[in-house]
Amino acid sequence: MTHCHTYIQALRNQGYRITPQREMIIETLAHGDVHMSAEEIYQQVLQRSKAVNLATVYRTLDLLVDKGYATRFMDSDGKLMYATEKHGTHLHLTCRICGNNYQTDANLLNPLIRQIEEMTGFKADFEHIALSGICKNCLDQNINTLKKEKEV
Amino acid sequence: MTHCHTYIQALRNQGYRITPQREMIIETLAHGDVHMSAEEIYQQVLQRSKAVNLATVYRTLDLLVDKGYATRFMDSDGKLMYATEKHGTHLHLTCRICGNNYQTDANLLNPLIRQIEEMTGFKADFEHIALSGICKNCLDQNINTLKKEKEV
DNA sequence: TCCGCTATTGCAATTATTTGCAATAATATA
DNA sequence: TATATTATTGCAAATAATTGCAATAGCGGA
Ligand SMILES: [Mn+2]
Ligand SMILES: [Mn+2]
Ligand SMILES: [Zn+2]
Ligand SMILES: [Zn+2]
Numbered sequence: 001m002t003h004c005h006t007y008i009q010a011l012r013n014q015g016y017r018i019t020p021q022r023e024m025i026i027e028t029l030a031h032g033d034v035h036m037s038a039e040e041i042y043q044q045v046l047q048r049s050k051a052v053n054l055a056t057v058y059r060t061l062d063l064l065v066d067k068g069y070a071t072r073f074m075d076s077d078g079k080l081m082y083a084t085e086k087h088g089t090h091l092h093l094t095c096r097i098c099g100n101n102y103q104t105d106a107n108l109l110n111p112l113i114r115q116i117e118e119m120t121g122f123k124a125d126f127e128h129i130a131l132s133g134i135c136k137n138c139l140d141q142n143i144n145t146l147k148k149e150k151e152v
Numbered sequence: 153m154t155h156c157h158t159y160i161q162a163l164r165n166q167g168y169r170i171t172p173q174r175e176m177i178i179e180t181l182a183h184g185d186v187h188m189s190a191e192e193i194y195q196q197v198l199q200r201s202k203a204v205n206l207a208t209v210y211r212t213l214d215l216l217v218d219k220g221y222a223t224r225f226m227d228s229d230g231k232l233m234y235a236t237e238k239h240g241t242h243l244h245l246t247c248r249i250c251g252n253n254y255q256t257d258a259n260l261l262n263p264l265i266r267q268i269e270e271m272t273g274f275k276a277d278f279e280h281i282a283l284s285g286i287c288k289n290c291l292d293q294n295i296n297t298l299k300k301e302k303e304v
Numbered sequence: 305t306c307c308g309c310t311a312t313t314g315c316a317a318t319t320a321t322t323t324g325c326a327a328t329a330a331t332a333t334a
Numbered sequence: 335t336a337t338a339t340t341a342t343t344g345c346a347a348a349t350a351a352t353t354g355c356a357a358t359a360g361c362g363g364a
Contacts, residue, residue, distance in 0.1 A: 017311055017360045038351080053314050058351065068248055068284070074226070078322070079350075093274045096220055104272060112264045113283075120256060121288030122245045129281065131265075132220070136273030169330045169341055190321080205344050210321065230352075231320075 003086040004030035007069045016063070021045075021052050025060040029070065034088075035081040073130050076101070085125075095135035102135060155238040156182035159221045168215070173197075173204050177212040181222065186240075187233040225282050228253070237277075247287035254287060 004027045012018050024045045029036055032044065038057050045052045061082050064070035070084045073092070076099055083090065089106035106129075113124045156179045164170050176197045181188055184196065194209045213234050216222035222236045225244070228251055235242065241258035258281075265276045 015311095019312065019360070021313070051313090055315080055352080056313060059312085062352095066248060091268075093268065093272065093276060095274075096218060096277075102272065102274060104268065104274075108264060108267055108271075112260060115260055116245065116256065116283070119260075120245065120254065121291065122247075122254060122256075122285055123287075123291060124245060124283040124285035125248075129283070131268070131276040131281070133274055133276035135275075139273065139275060167331095167341090171330070171342065173343070203343090207322080207345080208343060211342085214322095 003084070006086075007064065007067075007084070010069070011063075011067070014067075020049065021056050022060050024048055024052065025057055026064070029061070029064070029082060030084050030086060034090075035075070035083050037075075037079055037081055041082070068125050071125075090129070092130040093135070094130060094132045095138055096132050097134055097138040100135060100137075155236065158238075159216065159219075159236070162221070163215075163219070166219075172201065173208050174212050176200055176204065177209055178216070181213070181216070181234060182236050182238060186242075187227070187235050189227075189231050189233055193234070220277050223277075242281065244282040245287070246282060246284045247290055248284050249286055249290040252287060252289075 007026050007030070008018055008023060011022070016022075025041060028041050028044045032041070038054065038061060041061070042052065042054045042057045045057070061070065061072070064084070065072050065082070068085070070082050071090075072080055072082050075081050076094065089109070091104040091106045091108055093102040093104060094100075095102070109129065116122055116124050159178050159182070160170055160175060163174070168174075177193060180193050180196045184193070190206065190209050190213055193213070194204065194206045197204045197209070213222065213224070216236070217224050217234070220237070222234050223242075224232055224234050227233050228246065241261070243256045243258045243260060245254040245256060246252075247254070261281065268274055268276050
């Protein structure tokens with residue numbers, strides 16, 4: 001019993017109809033790579049059945065994101081990527097200089113999420129977040145350049 | 153001397169050419185609403201001069217984001233929005249149920265950013281972040297429904 | 305099992321964003 | 335100020351993502 005069945009069951013309980021398209025799309029995302037684009041999911045589902053449409057993939061992904069079962073973020077090429085939260089939470093650090101992507105323990109977010117809840121009552125999902133900044137390598141290499149920029 | 157001149161000057165110092173298009177686009181974003189779409193900026197710049205192209209707006213906004221002078225996020229309609237960091241840092245909380253958008257003191261992020269830097273050396277920008285979750289209102293109203301979902 | 309209701313799909317059209325390329329214009333240099 | 339260099343622009347085409355609508359098919363009830 002894998003987690004994609006949890007999502008499917010939860011959707012059914014909320015009154016959503018379970019179509020073969022939705023099942024295949026959810027299974028593909030849940031069992032595939034951590035991050036997948038709509039197009040990648042579409043191509044994989046196509047190999048199983050001709051009865052899918054890219055628009056349906058987008059709509060199903062939207063539904064999953066709405067429900068909080070998946071997260072969406074924009075990769076460095078500007079394309080939207082999706083991941084189920086069951087693949088583990090993410091904290092992406094993207095370097096503005098070299099473009100490298102670092103992943104960090106998402107537990108770092110726990111205190112932030114707890115504090116937001118205490119202060120505002122808002123219960124933030126413990127999910128994928130992407131922060132941009134400058135990585136250690138680039139900081140070291142560009143320390144002089146950066147100093148000059150700051151002086152402006 | 154407004155902050156848009158700071159960005160323009162910084163770009164010049166880095167060897168970027170300062171064109172009237174770039175000036176107008178940067179001024180418009182820096183002096184306009186906190187969040188603006190590329191299309192909105194384009195329309196405002198058009199009123200000043202016919203010599204702008206939407207593609208140039210997108211390219212200039214990309215440059216600002218790359219340099220860390222502006223941030224980009226996707227609004228609830230799926231459109232990309234831009235804001236200069238000089239408009240103040242943001243912490244958006246978007247409710248998955250009612251769709252409302254709450255803004256919170258971005259200083260909440262300070263400890264997280266500090267901890268990331270200590271652990272990884274990555275210097276995250278102190279910038280616009282959007283978290284999704286469920287707001288207090290919706291939590292209260294839907295507490296039973298949510299409980300049921302969890303049991304699945 | 306069949307039927308009716310209506311959510312969901314596929315398709316095509318629309319909108320949003322990106323990109324290649326030739327023309328233009330910003331800057332450095334003389 | 336005139337010239338050379340090359341980054342930037344505008345345009346049009348490509349790609350990514352969304353949406354309206356008629357056809358289809360889940361699912362609950364007879
Ligand atoms: Mn991720
Ligand atoms: Mn913002
Ligand atoms: Zn880097
Ligand atoms: Zn809400």
